[in-house]
Amino acid sequence: MVAYKLYYFDLRGGGETIRLIFHYANIPFEDCRISLEDWPKIKPTTPTGKVPYLEVDGKSLPESGAILRYLGKKFGLVSSDEWENAQMEYIFEYFKDFLMEIKSYFQVTFHQIEGDKDQIYKDVYLPAAEKAYKKVGEVFSKSTSGFLANTGITWADLLLAESTLTLKGMDSEFEKRWPFMIEHQKRVHSIPQLQKYLESRKPSPV
Structure with a gap:
């Protein structure tokens, strides 16, 4: 083994x-x-x-x-379709850039730097998040599976669900602004194979 x-x-x-x-x-x-x-x-x-x-x-x-x-x-957490796999790569790279773009919001939220959290939310986080979730929504709109790929769950869904869990804990408006992301996160975290671990893991804001 x-x-x-x-x-x-x-x-x-x-x-x-x-x-x-x-x-x-x-x-x-x-x-x-x-x-x-x-x-x-x-x-x-x-x-x-x-x-x-x-x-x-x-x-x-x-x-x-x-x-x-x-x-x-x-x-087996990939699509059987090469184009869909390329889309998963795109989502990963795009979200990596997005999280770097909002780094200052993470830092001020977790007291790593000093700053006006509300102003950084308005000027940095919100514009970046609106752009990012518009792009993700476009990918979801082409899928009939409830996941990013038509063929079902992929590693990118697991990644996106964890990102949603983190950001909704930092943004009280998240669920209202992007309900489709909350639905996706709940769908991913309802998968039977994950239940034992998810129920036992200790809370972590990030």
Whole structure:
């Protein structure tokens, strides 16, 4: 049996979608959670100085995007249609840029920087979110499955649902503005294979 070890912080963040893939596929893995206190001494031992990274039989694969694509394909969380898979790649890259664009809103929300949260919400977060969810809505409008791809759930759905969970916790207007995203998040998080893990994971704002 292949031995998988996932290294990430003890929060959801960039590692949670990877965890969800393993639980969805019912594949055993070692969930190596790094405390923020231990990170400075562990950082130099990682492949790129960042997490998450995945060990597969002792071989290291860094970068969340590479890990998601690898595991998604390996465990069947991809579309049977090449164009739809390209759309999933597009959603991943677009949302990565979107989350970087609203970084200051994350930082002021979690007191990493000082600033006017309401002003940053209005000037930075809201315009970026409106643009991002318009693009995602266009992808949903072409699917009849309730997921991003017509063929059913993909790794990109797991990623998007986790992003929705995070942002609705930071934005009291989220559900009113983008109800279709809440519906999607609930649909993904209602998948039977995920229930045991989702019910047991500890709360984390990110």
